[in-house]
Amino acid sequence: MNWDAEVDIAVVGAGGCGLVAALAASDQGAEVVILEKTEHVLGNTASSAGMIQAAGTRFQRELGIDDSPEQMAKDIFHKNGHESDPELTLAVCRASGPMVEWMVDKLGIELSLFTEFKWPGHSHHRMHAPKSRSGLELINQLRREVAKREDIYLMLKSPVTRLLTGGDGQIIGVETSTPDGIQRIGAKKVILASNGFGGNKEMVQQYIPEMAEVLYFGYEANTGDAIKWGLELGAQVENMTCFQGHASVASSHGILVTWGGVMSGGFLVNQLGKRFGDESEGYSEYALEVMKQPGRIANYIMDEEIHQNLLSIEDYKNLAQLHGLKIADTPEGLAQKLGLPEAGLAATIEQFNQAVQDGQDSFGRTWFPKKLKPPFYGVKVEPALFHTQGGLKINVNAQVLNTKGEPIPNLYAGGGAAVGVSGRKPKGYMSGNGLLAALGFGFIAGRHAAENL
Numbered sequence: 001m002n003w004d005a006e007v008d009i010a011v012v013g014a015g016g017c018g019l020v021a022a023l024a025a026s027d028q029g030a031e032v033v034i035l036e037k038t039e040h041v042l043g044n045t046a047s048s049a050g051m052i053q054a055a056g057t058r059f060q061r062e063l064g065i066d067d068s069p070e071q072m073a074k075d076i077f078h079k080n081g082h083e084s085d086p087e088l089t090l091a092v093c094r095a096s097g098p099m100v101e102w103m104v105d106k107l108g109i110e111l112s113l114f115t116e117f118k119w120p121g122h123s124h125h126r127m128h129a130p131k132s133r134s135g136l137e138l139i140n141q142l143r144r145e146v147a148k149r150e151d152i153y154l155m156l157k158s159p160v161t162r163l164l165t166g167g168d169g170q171i172i173g174v175e176t177s178t179p180d181g182i183q184r185i186g187a188k189k190v191i192l193a194s195n196g197f198g199g200n201k202e203m204v205q206q207y208i209p210e211m212a213e214v215l216y217f218g219y220e221a222n223t224g225d226a227i228k229w230g231l232e233l234g235a236q237v238e239n240m241t242c243f244q245g246h247a248s249v250a251s252s253h254g255i256l257v258t259w260g261g262v263m264s265g266g267f268l269v270n271q272l273g274k275r276f277g278d279e280s281e282g283y284s285e286y287a288l289e290v291m292k293q294p295g296r297i298a299n300y301i302m303d304e305e306i307h308q309n310l311l312s313i314e315d316y317k318n319l320a321q322l323h324g325l326k327i328a329d330t331p332e333g334l335a336q337k338l339g340l341p342e343a344g345l346a347a348t349i350e351q352f353n354q355a356v357q358d359g360q361d362s363f364g365r366t367w368f369p370k371k372l373k374p375p376f377y378g379v380k381v382e383p384a385l386f387h388t389q390g391g392l393k394i395n396v397n398a399q400v401l402n403t404k405g406e407p408i409p410n411l412y413a414g415g416g417a418a419v420g421v422s423g424r425k426p427k428g429y430m431s432g433n434g435l436l437a438a439l440g441f442g443f444i445a446g447r448h449a450a451e452n453l
């Protein structure tokens with residue numbers, strides 16, 4: 001084959017998975033090209049809250065938190081009903097701690113342990129996040145580090161259009177459509193980091209029909225390309241029905257309202273001013289509950305103390321600064337501003353405060369940090385699809401497997417391109433599983449690919 005360029009490793013996609021994979025490979029002395037479809041380095045990673053779950057880190061130990069990868073895997077299995085691959089889940093949990101410490105120590109990325117509230121399903125504080133608690137800061141810091149490395153080339157506006165195979169079926173490179181024309185890049189290893197299929201309506205309709213008509217809140221360029229190439233090559237895919245949904249995107253401003261509001265003591269009501277489930281189970285599955293309510297809409301109810309607790313999160317702070325929150329001294333006043341029945345909301349707040357006292361409610365919720373006190377805060381929210389969690393089946397080295405369970409030579413995947421650790425259902429998604437699979441498998445893939453050139 002006549003190559004336009006040859007490198008050790010070609011990485012497809014410049015989101016969190018791709019940048020981490022490239023940096024991990026470069027650390028081992030590999031020459032890497034990152035090919036990005038769009039003109040930006042953003043991806044879903046930039047839209048995220050930048051919450052990276054990792055266990056057994058020194059940041060946890062410094063705060064006296066006794067966590068371990070095994071405990072983290074146990075939490076993940078509990079959330080997904082043991083539907084994720086046990087070996088794979090444990091492998092990425094074990095990689096998470098060293099990876100976060102490598103990001104801080106080697107890449108100079110500023111991360112700190114998030115302790116403002118506990119995320120659903122986690123037995124310990126284990127989210128590590130940039131200061132602003134925003135994925136934009138995370139991806140910008142990763143990009144800054146990539147720019148410093150002479151052995152990493154970043155090509156924007158260069159969608160990969162196909163994988164190139166040798167006579168014996170092994171991957172030997174990629175074809176990309178650049179502004180200067182089609183280029184064939186020879187690579188000893190290829191890492192697929194182009195996320196899942198949330199931006200591909202037809203694939204969402206095929207695998208997750210219940211979310212086909214819902215707001216897609218992820219990166220538009222994530223159209224399932226890697227999964228399609230993998231299927232053509234005889235790769236296995238797994239858990240294609242799984243996704244990360246979210247129950248609370250502010251309808252007025254299109255800004256995520258963090259579930260920290262629930263975990264700090266808030267709740268959701270429908271247009272009748274009534275609660276409709278146990279919110280503390282998780283935001284992904286609760287998207288489906290909101291979809292069952294009148295108008296497929298809900299109202300997030302909080303108070304001043306909760307509001308103050310959320311202001312460290314960039315998205316929430318932006319929403320507050322844009323006056324996206326309704327505030328009132330009485331339940332009736334808040335109901336008026338949200339267009340809800342006054343008596344209905346007042347009764348619900350009273351019942352909720354009673355449940356706080358009792359320690360449980362009729363929906364089975366037992367997570368009640370506090371009673372709601374005036375002034376009250378509220379915002380209308382709608383459900384959304386954030387990203388898909390099913391994808392190419394990989395082994396503990398992030399190598400893509402064929403239908404016989406054997407690695408396809410030279411092919412790796414991570415992040416949304418690969419199967420995650422959330423099992424088959426949306427309720428299997430534990431907070432942090434997205435970046436865990438993206439950065440964690442990127443880290444594993446980059447190192448393994450470079451060590452096996």
Ligand SMILES: Cc1cc2nc3c(=O)[nH]c(=O)nc-3n(C[C@H](O)[C@H](O)[C@H](O)COP(=O)(O)OP(=O)(O)OC[C@H]3O[C@@H](n4cnc5c(N)ncnc54)[C@H](O)[C@@H]3O)c2cc1C
Nearest residue numbers: 013015017037043044045048049051160415416432434435
């Ligand atoms: C609002 C929001 C908040 C979130 N918050 C969190 C959080 O706090 N913690 C957490 O763990 N998870 C979170 N997630 C999930 C998390 O963002 C994703 O799981 C993760 O960022 C996926 O990373 P990735 O590298 O696989 O994909 P991305 O970051 O989406 O990157 C994929 C890249 O591949 C490119 N690409 C696609 N096709 C091609 C092609 N053919 N050729 C070349 N390039 C291509 C895309 O343009 C894109 O740049 C959140 C998601 C959303 C939407």
